[in-house]
Amino acid sequence: METEGYPGVAVKKPLLTPKAIINQKFGTKACYKVEEVQESTQNGCPGLAISQKGPCLYRCRLQLPEFSVVSETFKKKKEAEQSAAEMALEKLGINPTTSNPTVQEAWDDLVLRLKYLFSNEFLSSLHPLSGHFRAALRREDQLDGSVPVSVITICDTKSNNLCKYINPEVESNPSLVLSLVLRAAATLPSFISISEEQLSIKRRDPYDPEIIQSVVNQQCSFPESTSIEAICIPYSVDKTVVPVTLSVSSNGYYLDVIAHNLSVTDSSKVLISRTIGRASSETRLYARASKLYTLDPSSELLQTKAVQFEGSLNVRASYFSGQDIYGDAILASVGYKWNSADLFHEDVSLRTYYRIFISKIPSGVYKVSRNAILAAELPAVFTMRTNWRGSFPRDLLLAFCRQHHLSEPLFSPTNDPLESVPQLPSSHKKLKVTESGKSESNGGGIAGSGSVGTRGTFRCEIKIFSKHKDLIIQCLPKELYKKDTDAIQNASLKVLSWLNTYFNQLDMSLDKLTSSGDVLGIQFYPQYFLKEFALCRPVHNVCQSIRTQGGRVSHSNSVNQIDTVEGVYPTNIGGPDSGVSPSNGCLACISYTISLVTEGEVMKELLESNEEFEFEIGTGAVITCLEGVVTQMSVGQSACFFMELPPQELILAAAGDSARTLSLISSKSGSLECSVTLLRVTEPLEDRMEQALFSPPLSKQRVQYALQHIKESRATSLVDFGCGSGSLLDSLLDYPTSLEIVVGVDISQKSLARAAKILHSKLSTNSDVIKPSTAIKSATLYEGSITVFDSRLYGFDIGTCLEVIEHMEEDQACLFGDIVLSSFCPKILIVSTPNYEYNVILQRSNLQSQEDPDEKSQSQASKFRNHDHKFEWTREQFNHWASDLATRHNYSVEFSGVGGDGDLEPGFASQIAVFRREDDHPKKVDLTHHYEVLWDLNSTRMSRSAM
Ligand code: SAH
Ligand code: MG
Numbered sequence: 001m002e003t004e005g006y007p008g009v010a011v012k013k014p015l016l017t018p019k020a021i022i023n024q025k026f027g028t029k030a031c032y033k034v035e036e037v038q039e040s041t042q043n044g045c046p047g048l049a050i051s052q053k054g055p056c057l058y059r060c061r062l063q064l065p066e067f068s069v070v071s072e073t074f075k076k077k078k079e080a081e082q083s084a085a086e087m088a089l090e091k092l093g094i095n096p097t098t099s100n101p102t103v104q105e106a107w108d109d110l111v112l113r114l115k116y117l118f119s120n121e122f123l124s125s126l127h128p129l130s131g132h133f134r135a136a137l138r139r140e141d142q143l144d145g146s147v148p149v150s151v152i153t154i155c156d157t158k159s160n161n162l163c164k165y166i167n168p169e170v171e172s173n174p175s176l177v178l179s180l181v182l183r184a185a186a187t188l189p190s191f192i193s194i195s196e197e198q199l200s201i202k203r204r205d206p207y208d209p210e211i212i213q214s215v216v217n218q219q220c221s222f223p224e225s226t227s228i229e230a231i232c233i234p235y236s237v238d239k240t241v242v243p244v245t246l247s248v249s250s251n252g253y254y255l256d257v258i259a260h261n262l263s264v265t266d267s268s269k270v271l272i273s274r275t276i277g278r279a280s281s282e283t284r285l286y287a288r289a290s291k292l293y294t295l296d297p298s299s300e301l302l303q304t305k306a307v308q309f310e311g312s313l314n315v316r317a318s319y320f321s322g323q324d325i326y327g328d329a330i331l332a333s334v335g336y337k338w339n340s341a342d343l344f345h346e347d348v349s350l351r352t353y354y355r356i357f358i359s360k361i362p363s364g365v366y367k368v369s370r371n372a373i374l375a376a377e378l379p380a381v382f383t384m385r386t387n388w389r390g391s392f393p394r395d396l397l398l399a400f401c402r403q404h405h406l407s408e409p410l411f412s413p414t415n416d417p418l419e420s421v422p423q424l425p426s427s428h429k430k431l432k433v434t435e436s437g438k439s440e441s442n443g444g445g446i447a448g449s450g451s452v453g454t455r456g457t458f459r460c461e462i463k464i465f466s467k468h469k470d471l472i473i474q475c476l477p478k479e480l481y482k483k484d485t486d487a488i489q490n491a492s493l494k495v496l497s498w499l500n501t502y503f504n505q506l507d508m509s510l511d512k513l514t515s516s517g518d519v520l521g522i523q524f525y526p527q528y529f530l531k532e533f534a535l536c537r538p539v540h541n542v543c544q545s546i547r548t549q550g551g552r553v554s555h556s557n558s559v560n561q562i563d564t565v566e567g568v569y570p571t572n573i574g575g576p577d578s579g580v581s582p583s584n585g586c587l588a589c590i591s592y593t594i595s596l597v598t599e600g601e602v603m604k605e606l607l608e609s610n611e612e613f614e615f616e617i618g619t620g621a622v623i624t625c626l627e628g629v630v631t632q633m634s635v636g637q638s639a640c641f642f643m644e645l646p647p648q649e650l651i652l653a654a655a656g657d658s659a660r661t662l663s664l665i666s667s668k669s670g671s672l673e674c675s676v677t678l679l680r681v682t683e684p685l686e687d688r689m690e691q692a693l694f695s696p697p698l699s700k701q702r703v704q705y706a707l708q709h710i711k712e713s714r715a716t717s718l719v720d721f722g723c724g725s726g727s728l729l730d731s732l733l734d735y736p737t738s739l740e741i742v743v744g745v746d747i748s749q750k751s752l753a754r755a756a757k758i759l760h761s762k763l764s765t766n767s768d769v770i771k772p773s774t775a776i777k778s779a780t781l782y783e784g785s786i787t788v789f790d791s792r793l794y795g796f797d798i799g800t801c802l803e804v805i806e807h808m809e810e811d812q813a814c815l816f817g818d819i820v821l822s823s824f825c826p827k828i829l830i831v832s833t834p835n836y837e838y839n840v841i842l843q844r845s846n847l848q849s850q851e852d853p854d855e856k857s858q859s860q861a862s863k864f865r866n867h868d869h870k871f872e873w874t875r876e877q878f879n880h881w882a883s884d885l886a887t888r889h890n891y892s893v894e895f896s897g898v899g900g901d902g903d904l905e906p907g908f909a910s911q912i913a914v915f916r917r918e919d920d921h922p923k924k925v926d927l928t929h930h931y932e933v934l935w936d937l938n939s940t941r942m943s944r945s946a947m
Pocket of ligand 1: 721722723724725727728745746747748751784785786787801802803804807808
């Protein structure tokens with residue numbers, strides 16, 4: 001697929017191949033099957049044909065939702081496919097090959113087409129339109145066969161396309177189509193009769209009697225009458241949408257029934273919209289047509305009347321269809337199809353309605369694609385293909401543009417090895433890192449700038465055009481990627497995230513919108529942008545509450561207590577601790593149910609459940625509180641917690657029984673109850689490699705290494721810089737040591753919460769008695785950045801910083817080096833980081849052991865071990881960094897490592913520098929406290945006050 005390129009629909013109309021057009025219209029619903037056909041050999045014996053291996057030919061069968069076509073045979077598979085696509089287009093009435101017809105040609109073609117549509121031949125064919133003709137002829141009282149003018153262009157793509165050539169405005173104004181069809185029909189007065197008054201159209205002379213007879217006698221396969229569930233959307237946004245039932249009798253015409261429900265006299269007064277939602281759906285809006293529609297579009301009267309008419313513009317219906325719809329509207333999925341003479345229908349429930357509704361929100365398409373409306377969120381970052389779940393960002397963006405009737409976005413990936421990396425001001429990066437604590441890993445897969453030979457060269461620009469081809473959004477992220485697809489996905493996600501920000505706060509000031517775009521490399525053109533999304537505000541008035549939900553994400557401090565239930569470690573996690581917990585970059589697989597419970601749990605209604613739901617930890621792929629709880633669980637455990645109610649629209653989009661749910665939400669105040677079980681955790685590639693390829697695993701070897709130094713130096717105090725979820729502290733506690741004071745510091749609240757849980761269970765078991773084997777008197781976890789000094793961590797015997805610096809930008813790693821040796825002044829400092837040169841070995845063995853081909857290409861693509869790594873240094877780079885630091889701050893330094901052999905190329909897997917303070921009387925310290933105590937052994941024992 002990727003080699004096909006990204007169909008660029010630019011300002012000019014591109015020449016698309018038939019396949020590309022089919023793909024645009026049907027996406028994955030178009031199924032090509034190519035079969036080999038042996039050219040018949042001279043002797044005509046099929047058995048021999050195989051052994052003779054005559055030239056091989058291909059035939060392609062293209063299956064579309066409603067019909068299929070089979071191509072002739074071709075020498076190349078591609079040709080067969082294109083030919084099949086072309087045949088399908090022909091059948092659909094789309095002509096891709098000839099250049100656009102002139103207005104006059106289109107006009108002549110439209111007249112010819114009308115003539116064909118009212119022929120005897122057409123009436124007995126299976127076509128979405130002929131079904132209407134037949135139904136109209138069967139009507140109980142009158143056999144005159146009048147149909148509304150609007151069905152012609154709605155059901156016949158060919159005439160609709162011709163109308164578009166005549167006047168492109170018809171796209172957004174369906175009334176114009178009607179006037180065009182009427183004018184074309186008026187040129188065939190002896191054949192077609194029209195009633196402008198009625199807005200109906202029929203054949204002047206009756207059809208051949210036999211044909212009429214066969215139509216009238218036609219056995220209808222469905223019973224006396226059919227009930228079709230539909231939705232009524234009142235024009236006033238203050239009124240809620242309600243279900244309606246359309247009862248169509250076996251010899252009735254469904255449009256008459258809809259007319260009745262709209263309180264208009266007959267079907268000819270019904271205006272039909274384009275399809276809503278999925279490309280292949282028959283879901284449309286039906287509303288009252290106005291006589292004004294028959295007027296010439298240029299008529300001034302129309303302009304002025306339309307203004308008066310505006311009062312009853314149905315904002316929701318217009319927003320859904322991208323067409324102007326007035327008065328109450330009915331949303332129904334009903335009509336005739338290519339493959340059957342029977343009426344097709346599907347119930348449209350409130351849930352369907354709300355799913356269409358939320359599909360218009362940038363994150364909504366993602367939620368729907370994951371079938372997790374309440375649990376899933378559009379992730380904040382795209383780390384790597386293999387970790388992404390649900391539709392990919394590019395597809396989500398395409399879907400979003402389709403939903404909003406924008407032109408197809410233009411993706412322009414560029415590969416420019418010579419291009420210099422534009423310097424991104426570091427404030428931008430910091431902003432993303434600190435905000436929300438949601439993700440320490442931003443823009444994963446990015447080649448760290450300035451790192452050896454690892455710089456990617458792909459960037460992707462995205463342009464989004466309005467339906468009138470005005471440029472509305474332009475995005476050119478600065479990051480470079482090793483693969484064009486990663487550049488495309490990341491850029492798409494940036495646009496989606498920005499759009500999401502806007503949808504979450506539709507009254508956001510232009511300034512704020514601009515600055516949030518700046519951060520992401522997005523520019524937008526307010527005059528067109530706001531025009532294009534004008535209807536969002538009145539329709540998504542609910543988004544204010546969605547925003548509140550989003551707000552909980554960004555102010556993690558104030559809500560952490562509620563979100564993670566009981567502060568740092570929720571007490572309601574059940575089941576034995578298996579010790580396997582997910583951390584950032586892991587894939588967590590959970591099963592969950594979310595139910596609506598009313599006050600006091602009197603009533604409980606299941607809203608959403610998934611038996612296996614996998615997501616990447618640390619990217620914000622699920623709602624904050626769910627991720628918060630899951631990161632504190634271990635595999636096999638279950639938890640249950642309560643959440644505030646999300647916006648009603650989200651609840652109803654998830655709920656199976658909307659009516660009951662609706663009555664529950666409106667009757668009492670309630671909340672959502674979430675039950676979750678952690679089924680399994682897939683560690684990031686780096687960890688899997690470290691465990692699979694080294695024995696003991698590299699992480700254990702690092703612990704052993706630190707332990708050895710603790711023993712040798714008889715250290716009594718230890719600080720672990722970037723302690724993460726506490727794996728070092730945890731393991732150290734398994735050994736008897738001289739340590740009395742241990743401290744961990746990290747910027748990730750989530751990791752710290754897990755560290756706290758582990759240390760808590762280890763150090764203050766049941767009776768608050770510390771294990772006798774340890775001398776530990778005090779253990780504390782701080783939240784803060786190790787690039788900022790805090791005097792409480794001054795002058796420790798030993799400092800460790802294992803596999804942390806590569807998670808910071810290089811300048812930050814250098815800053816940490818200076819601060820730690822000049823201000824924290826530990827007697828010994830142990831720093832470990834991956835040895836970049838060792839990666840070839842990891843990758844080689846990784847390739848052999850990988851079953852997943854996708855992951856294979858991923859590991860080839862990113863030369864770093866972990867997508868969160870900002871750099872990985874060669875031995876030379878690391879030595880240079882460490883030696884320079886040591887000299888400047890009066891420390892000595894020695895180099896070592898774990899994994900592999902330091903004396904053999906390419907050195908250790910993890911390289912380690914051990915710094916020793918030369919100077920016994922370091923400078924005086926300023927007594928600043930910059931860190932927050934997140935957990936503290938003493939306070940846990942006493943009062944848990946720290947929480
Ligand atoms: N030392 C741990 C964790 C390594 S993962 C271990 O060996 O298991 C890297 C950790 O560095 C993450 O937990 C991340 O949150 C932390 N980190 C990254 N930048 C940091 C900073 N500026 N200050 C403190 N911690 C940081
Ligand atoms: Mg690392």
